[in-house]
Amino acid sequence: MTKYTKQSRFLIAVDCIIFGFDGEHIKILLIKRALEPEKDKWSLMGGFVKPEESLDGAANRVLSQLTGLEGVYLEQIQAYGDPLRDPIERTLSITYFALIDINKYKTQLSDQFHAEWFLLKDAPKLIFDHDKMVENAKERIRYKAALHPILFELLPKKFTLPQLQNLYEDVYNTNIDNRNFIRKISATGLLIKLPEKDKTGSKKGAFYFKLDKKKYQANFQAFLSFIPKPDKLITS
Amino acid sequence: MTKYTKQSRFLIAVDCIIFGFDGEHIKILLIKRALEPEKDKWSLMGGFVKPEESLDGAANRVLSQLTGLEGVYLEQIQAYGDPLRDPIERTLSITYFALIDINKYKTQLSDQFHAEWFLLKDAPKLIFDHDKMVENAKERIRYKAALHPILFELLPKKFTLPQLQNLYEDVYNTNIDNRNFIRKISATGLLIKLPEKDKTGSKKGAFYFKLDKKKYQANFQAFLSFIPKPDKLITS
DNA sequence: ATATTAAACGTCAACCAAACAATTAAAAAT
DNA sequence: ATTTTTAATTGTTTGGTTGACGTTTAATAT
Numbered sequence: 001m002t003k004y005t006k007q008s009r010f011l012i013a014v015d016c017i018i019f020g021f022d023g024e025h026i027k028i029l030l031i032k033r034a035l036e037p038e039k040d041k042w043s044l045m046g047g048f049v050k051p052e053e054s055l056d057g058a059a060n061r062v063l064s065q066l067t068g069l070e071g072v073y074l075e076q077i078q079a080y081g082d083p084l085r086d087p088i089e090r091t092l093s094i095t096y097f098a099l100i101d102i103n104k105y106k107t108q109l110s111d112q113f114h115a116e117w118f119l120l121k122d123a124p125k126l127i128f129d130h131d132k133m134v135e136n137a138k139e140r141i142r143y144k145a146a147l148h149p150i151l152f153e154l155l156p157k158k159f160t161l162p163q164l165q166n167l168y169e170d171v172y173n174t175n176i177d178n179r180n181f182i183r184k185i186s187a188t189g190l191l192i193k194l195p196e197k198d199k200t201g202s203k204k205g206a207f208y209f210k211l212d213k214k215k216y217q218a219n220f221q222a223f224l225s226f227i228p229k230p231d232k233l234i235t236s
Numbered sequence: 237m238t239k240y241t242k243q244s245r246f247l248i249a250v251d252c253i254i255f256g257f258d259g260e261h262i263k264i265l266l267i268k269r270a271l272e273p274e275k276d277k278w279s280l281m282g283g284f285v286k287p288e289e290s291l292d293g294a295a296n297r298v299l300s301q302l303t304g305l306e307g308v309y310l311e312q313i314q315a316y317g318d319p320l321r322d323p324i325e326r327t328l329s330i331t332y333f334a335l336i337d338i339n340k341y342k343t344q345l346s347d348q349f350h351a352e353w354f355l356l357k358d359a360p361k362l363i364f365d366h367d368k369m370v371e372n373a374k375e376r377i378r379y380k381a382a383l384h385p386i387l388f389e390l391l392p393k394k395f396t397l398p399q400l401q402n403l404y405e406d407v408y409n410t411n412i413d414n415r416n417f418i419r420k421i422s423a424t425g426l427l428i429k430l431p432e433k434d435k436t437g438s439k440k441g442a443f444y445f446k447l448d449k450k451k452y453q454a455n456f457q458a459f460l461s462f463i464p465k466p467d468k469l470i471t472s
Numbered sequence: 473a474t475a476t477t478a479a480a481c482g483t484c485a486a487c488c489a490a491a492c493a494a495t496t497a498a499a500a501a502t
Numbered sequence: 503a504t505t506t507t508t509a510a511t512t513g514t515t516t517g518g519t520t521g522a523c524g525t526t527t528a529a530t531a532t
Binding site: 160161162178179182201202203204205206207 | 476477478479480481482
């Protein structure tokens with residue numbers, strides 16, 4: 001068979017938008033870019049895709065390099081292909097967003113990349129089109145989390161209801177009535193109440209909860225609104 | 237400045253999942269692949285990205301080549317990068333879905349590509365990973381259409397309520413109660429009733445409607461469910 | 473003991489969604 | 503001209519969900 005001659009080839013990078021949650025606010029992990037151009041400017045963690053590597057593979061590798069974590073929630077967002085987005089040479093970038101439990105994150109690894117967690121609300125200006133990538137990632141998370149319980153991926157194994165509510169409030173940049181929030185959350189049946197309390201945040205203390213993994217798997221598909229209820233959907 | 241040496245470069249293609257609607261069912265436009273490998277097999281319409289071309293530009297070009305249409309609703313889905321997805325040489329593909337008014341489609345252009353409309357439900361097997369691409373495109377449309385009124389892009393300027401309902405029923409593969417459907421649709425305020433009727437489908441005839449373009453633009457953002465109402469969202 | 477702080481619990485009214493049946497318009501058949 | 507046929511159009515009831523709103527409870531600090 002003949003090769004596809006006369007066609008151009010391009011560099012391919014993956015860039016990761018890495019989200020974490022400190023119990024109060026959403027954070028994003030950024031690095032100081034190590035190479036020219038834009039050396040020492042703030043940037044998303046990324047890397048070039050290798051010849052034998054899938055895109056998901058590259059994203060996982062890049063993420064693992066920075067955080068030391070494997071098996072993280074990672075989802076492709078989209079491809080950015082403006083011809084001039086990288087001034088040196090045309091480079092396509094595929095973005096992924098990662099949701100990690102910030103506590104599992106290994107600090108030592110990130111030292112070599114000069115990585116730092118920023119509050120999403122006041123992250124610094126980023127190189128190239130990375131600001132736009134982050135904007136789109138925020139938008140994507142809002143979409144996804146409106147239909148699927150992915151935000152739990154940001155929480156530790158044990159978490160409190162106030163934490164969970166803070167998380168939703170921060171993602172959607174809004175205030176939620178706590179009584180209504182708890183009612184809705186309870187209705188999902190996704191939470192299991194634990195006997196212990198977290199006393200760090202208040203005098204009374206807030207009960208810890210954990211995620212019901214089985215129901216989480218089962219309820220991950222969910223669809224609302226205009227459209228019939230999930231059980232009416234023929235999934236063939 | 238130095239180039240990014242020692243990095244691999246890859247072919248980039250765009251592939252379009254082109255949807256149409258005949259008043260009854262969703263259709264997809266496929267072509268007979270012109271080049272080896274898999275010559276004469278059914279395939280999505282695609283093409284390689286050119287050096288000076290953006291991804292969106294490439295997708296629009298490819299779409300226009302096949303359909304003769306410009307200014308079509310076109311949205312990127314995702315990148316496919318399995319190292320072995322193209323047996324000849326590693327090729328990344330970025331998929332787009334297009335929603336077109338099937339009546340505007342120029343038949344003559346597609347002759348040279350041996351294009352054909354298929355009912356989405358019984359489209360033939362496609363080359364490479366194109367079946368998976370179509371699956372993901374269907375899923376994406378369901379998501380998007382659950383929150384945004386994109387399905388109108390598939391309809392002609394004048395359409396009837398039964399047509400609109402058929403469309404939703406076909407996209408979500410379900411039966412919708414027509415009284416509830418009309419109530420919800422009316423509540424959006426997106427439709428303008430026209431004095432004429434379409435008599436082709438029934439003896440009584442069904443009134444034509446058209447889309448209120450201004451409200452369509454204004455209501456395009458909408459968000460439901462778990463999350464606060466749109467007007468409560470702080471969009472900064 | 474009392475005050476303080478934040479978590480947890482409960483109620484009501486308004487709204488929305490799902491289920492359900494009857495009527496109307498216009499063409500076709502007699 | 504009358505009847506039949508077919509599909510579009512219109513309406514109501516009921517149950518559940520949402521949103522708004524106050525009060526109580528648990529633990530610590532004084």
